[in-house]
Amino acid sequence: MAAEQHTRDNGVKRRHRQEGPQKHVMIFVLSAVLTLIAFAAVAAGDVNPVFAVILLLVMALIQVFVQMGFWMHLKDKGHMMPIIFMLGGFLIAGTCIIMALYWVWWD
Structure with missing residues (x-):
């Protein structure tokens, strides 16, 4: 892994780890494999629809977590506020969807 050295005020050198391109390639391949699995399940035709x-x-x-964790770098330090706002957005959107479904099927 590539490392970059930073000097603190007291003269102590610390290493900062960076993500290399191999991790991005690995995550891209994982995303492609997940997409192929989903496509194969639908293309097979004789698979139980519920399954x-x-x-x-x-x-x-899984794709959502991979995309947000690695491509949007939400796994890194200092990204707690965007995570909180996204979770709040998911909560509001989920509530609206549940309310809309309840309203449509109300007798």
Whole structure:
């Protein structure tokens, strides 16, 4: 891994680890494999529809965490506020979806 040295005021050198391109390639391949698994489940045709929907939802959830963690760098320090705002947005959107479904199916 590539390392960069930083000097503090007291003269102590510390190393700062950087992500190399190999990690980005690995995450890209993981994203492509997850997409291929989801595509294969739908393209197979003879797969149970309930299983296919559950598999698609699980693959989508994994994709969301991979995308936000690595491509949006939310796994790094100092990103707590964007995470909190995203979770708040998901909570509000989920509440609106549940309310809309409840309203549509109200007898």
